[in-house]
Amino acid sequence: MAQTGSEPTKRSVSQHDDVPSGPVTLASPLQAGIGPRQAALFHRAFGHETVGDLLAHYPRRYAHRGELTALAELPAGEDVTIVAEVKSCSKRAMRQRHGSIVEATISDGTGILTLTFFNQAWRANELIPGRRGTFAGKVNRYKNSLQLTHPDYELFDDPSESVVEAWQIRPIPIYPATSTLASWKIAKVIRETVLPKLSDVDDPMPAEVAAEHGLEQFRVALTGIHTPTDDADWRKARDALRFQEAFVLQAALLQERARLRETAATARMPVPGKYVARFDAALPFQLTDDQQAVGEQIAHDLAQPVPMNRLVQGEVGSGKTVVALRAMLQVADNGGQSAFLAPTEVLASQHLRSIVAALGPDLSAELMPTLLTGRLSASERRKAMLRAISGQAQIVVGTHALLGENVSFFDLGLVVVDEQHRFGVEQRDALRAKASSPPHQLVLTATPIPRTVAMTVFGDLDVSTIAQLPAGRQRIESFVVPLAEHPRWESRVWERAAEEIAAGHQVFVVCPAISAKEAEEEELEGGDDDADSARPPTPAASVEQTLAAVRSDPRLAGARTAALHGRMSADDKDAVMLAFAAGTLDLIVATTVIEVGVDVPNASAMIVLDADRFGVSQLHQLRGRVGRGGVPGLCLFVTAAEPGTTGRERVDAVAATLDGFELAEADLELRREGDVLGSNQSGGRSSLRLLRVARDGEIIEQARADAGAMLDADPHLEGHPALASAIASRLTDRSRDFLARA
Numbered sequence: 001m002a003q004t005g006s007e008p009t010k011r012s013v014s015q016h017d018d019v020p021s022g023p024v025t026l027a028s029p030l031q032a033g034i035g036p037r038q039a040a041l042f043h044r045a046f047g048h049e050t051v052g053d054l055l056a057h058y059p060r061r062y063a064h065r066g067e068l069t070a071l072a073e074l075p076a077g078e079d080v081t082i083v084a085e086v087k088s089c090s091k092r093a094m095r096q097r098h099g100s101i102v103e104a105t106i107s108d109g110t111g112i113l114t115l116t117f118f119n120q121a122w123r124a125n126e127l128i129p130g131r132r133g134t135f136a137g138k139v140n141r142y143k144n145s146l147q148l149t150h151p152d153y154e155l156f157d158d159p160s161e162s163v164v165e166a167w168q169i170r171p172i173p174i175y176p177a178t179s180t181l182a183s184w185k186i187a188k189v190i191r192e193t194v195l196p197k198l199s200d201v202d203d204p205m206p207a208e209v210a211a212e213h214g215l216e217q218f219r220v221a222l223t224g225i226h227t228p229t230d231d232a233d234w235r236k237a238r239d240a241l242r243f244q245e246a247f248v249l250q251a252a253l254l255q256e257r258a259r260l261r262e263t264a265a266t267a268r269m270p271v272p273g274k275y276v277a278r279f280d281a282a283l284p285f286q287l288t289d290d291q292q293a294v295g296e297q298i299a300h301d302l303a304q305p306v307p308m309n310r311l312v313q314g315e316v317g318s319g320k321t322v323v324a325l326r327a328m329l330q331v332a333d334n335g336g337q338s339a340f341l342a343p344t345e346v347l348a349s350q351h352l353r354s355i356v357a358a359l360g361p362d363l364s365a366e367l368m369p370t371l372l373t374g375r376l377s378a379s380e381r382r383k384a385m386l387r388a389i390s391g392q393a394q395i396v397v398g399t400h401a402l403l404g405e406n407v408s409f410f411d412l413g414l415v416v417v418d419e420q421h422r423f424g425v426e427q428r429d430a431l432r433a434k435a436s437s438p439p440h441q442l443v444l445t446a447t448p449i450p451r452t453v454a455m456t457v458f459g460d461l462d463v464s465t466i467a468q469l470p471a472g473r474q475r476i477e478s479f480v481v482p483l484a485e486h487p488r489w490e491s492r493v494w495e496r497a498a499e500e501i502a503a504g505h506q507v508f509v510v511c512p513a514i515s516a517k518e519a520e521e522e523e524l525e526g527g528d529d530d531a532d533s534a535r536p537p538t539p540a541a542s543v544e545q546t547l548a549a550v551r552s553d554p555r556l557a558g559a560r561t562a563a564l565h566g567r568m569s570a571d572d573k574d575a576v577m578l579a580f581a582a583g584t585l586d587l588i589v590a591t592t593v594i595e596v597g598v599d600v601p602n603a604s605a606m607i608v609l610d611a612d613r614f615g616v617s618q619l620h621q622l623r624g625r626v627g628r629g630g631v632p633g634l635c636l637f638v639t640a641a642e643p644g645t646t647g648r649e650r651v652d653a654v655a656a657t658l659d660g661f662e663l664a665e666a667d668l669e670l671r672r673e674g675d676v677l678g679s680n681q682s683g684g685r686s687s688l689r690l691l692r693v694a695r696d697g698e699i700i701e702q703a704r705a706d707a708g709a710m711l712d713a714d715p716h717l718e719g720h721p722a723l724a725s726a727i728a729s730r731l732t733d734r735s736r737d738f739l740a741r742a
């Protein structure tokens with residue numbers, strides 16, 4: 001049977017003379033598989049370097065040739081497949097342009113159809129009258145006749161029923177493509193050039209695991225996913241490859257976790273009568289049961305001679321900071337230092353203040369908690385660095401600046417990372433490298449993480465949860481103010497703000513942008529990556545405009561107001577935050593710099609403008625700023641987004657529940673997949689292909705269990721060399737991506 005296709009260029013496109021002919025493996029350089037010219041194209045378009053990279057470029061979906069249609073009932077504008085006989089064929093030169101047209105007519109006995117090809121004169125050599133074949137394409141009407149332009153067709157040497165049927169049900173793989181590399185071209189290179197000369201394929205899946213789950217072998221799956229003969233083919237292939245992906249990922253994470261446990265760390269036992277004991281004795285409240293339990297886990301971890309790597313998740317206000325502080329004190333009991341990393345400078349200075357306050361003057365004087373951030377003056381910074389390297393400061397609070405090359409510690413025993421989502425795997429690694437023996441590590445997050453995400457993103461960490469809130473927390477009520485349906489309700493928002501202020505409370509107003517001019521830009525500091533990428537055309541509410549409107553609103557006359565955003569000087573920001581905390585400001589209009597951690601017990605209302613432009617976790621975090629003290633919280637999410645849009649769904653989801661875990665699951669469903677594991681968390685774009693954490697929770701859990709069992713039996717993968725090298729090349733991809741970003 002003659003193999004043809006709808007390729008708008010000559011058939012010899014992939015048969016360059018420079019394609020080497022020998023067999024290849026997945027590890028072979030791509031040029032050995034498809035020749036240097038094509039390899040360069042694929043490298044430029046997709047970063048492929050090896051044959052394995054190209055074969056891991058899986059189809060996005062599969063198209064189908066339509067059901068067989070009789071020519072008599074052809075619907076214009078639809079995709080059809082017709083079995084017919086070539087009746088005539090002619091070739092002529094185009095008058096206007098330099099080129100040719102081939103026109104053929106085909107018939108199935110019920111009607112006649114014209115096929116048209118531009119600049120493909122060679123078609124005339126195969127569309128010989130009398131030959132039968134199958135023709136597929138979109139029907140268009142041209143000068144009163146129906147035609148197919150550049151149809152996909154196949155001519156039969158053996159026009160029997162079964163051949164016709166096989167061709168018709170064969171799915172057409174549709175690949176992620178670029179303007180230089182069309183999907184059909186990728187398909188053709190893989191089908192005709194690479195797969196036929198692919199020799200050995202090392203299967204990373206242990207045979208017993210594959211057998212247990214009825215998974216195809218790697219080689220079979222690669223063929224099935226790229227050149228399926230029917231839908232069942234690619235489905236089976238996809239299942240096998242998806243499981244393999246989950247399995248290799250989990251094996252890598254578990255091995256990393258085991259490796260960390262093999263390194264030695266300094267054990268830090270609590271010392272009776274020292275800092276932890278003194279702190280606990282002075283604590284003005286009782287720890288919740290969860291704080292107690294998590295505290296014990298951490299205390300136990302710290303006392304081991306292997307590094308702790310623990311994630312503590314707990315709602316905003318659940319008291320994670322106290323738990324972390326007690327861990328730092330346990331390290332200090334042994335003379336060790338702790339580094340506390342916050343996502344922003346405002347938060348770092350606030351953490352320092354609250355740590356100093358919580359410790360009280362005596363403990364503070366002894367432990368010398370010290371701020372070390374990028375914005376300190378040169379001399380302050382030198383002083384802080386000196387305190388860190390001399391070991392004088394036993395608690396050092398900072399931002400990313402603590403990751404700076406020239407910051408060192410005398411005896412770094414513990415790193416606490418607050419609000420994990422801004423610190424990826426690489427940052428964790430950089431910090432681990434700060435100490436001569438790896439420090440213990442505690443990651444705090446107020447964004448509850450669905451179990452499968454935790455396993456994927458933090459698979460190298462142990463996870464603890466603080467589910468309880470301390471007693472006496474106030475209710476928070478959340479409302480959506482849907483301007484799309486009720487534009488007048490906006491006015492009521494400002495009335496409510498005035499009422500709260502009249503009652504002696506304070507109000508936060510949060511905007512997506514700083515100034516009208518930059519309303520289209522992302523707020524960089526404190527900005528998150530999880531809001532929609534597709535923006536509505538109207539500019540976002542800005543701090544400057546909103547503040548001006550608030551100040552000229554007669555209902556808010558007399559309110560003491562200020563702006564707070566990332567482009568203010570650090571001192572100005574601090575001054576505003578301090579004034580607000582002290583109650584000398586009634587209302588601040590801010591960007592998400594106030595998103596995490598800021599603690600103002602008298603703040604009762606949070607008004608988020610253009611709430612649809614924020615992510616689920618941001619909205620939840622913002623809401624957590626109120627209801628922290630003696631006054632009930634009110635949260636108003638103002639949005640002009642139409643019901644049914646993703647942005648609106650996010651807002652509705654957050655307003656509907658205060659349960660962070662429920663929200664995390666909802667978030668997972670609402671987010672586009674790539675966002676779930678933001679580029680700095682996913683370990684690089686190459687790490688997830690077919691696997692989707694939102695959908696494949698069961699697969700991930702199963703794979704983790706299987707990988708764990710296998711690693712227990714064979715910790716160094718001596719009996720599983722193919723898996724070991726799959727893990728190694730995964731890690732290479734990761735560092736390659738990391739380097740590319742740096």
Ligand code: ADP
Pocket residue numbers: 285286287288291314315316317318319320321322323446470471597599
């Ligand atoms: P998180 O960091 O989890 O958001 P914090 O540790 O900042 O929460 O705690 C929020 C507030 O609750 C702080 O003012 C803290 O002192 C207080 N707090 C913490 N634990 C308790 C507790 N067990 N009982 C009462 N108040 C507590």
Ligand code: MG
Pocket residue numbers: 320321597
């Ligand atoms: Mg906190």
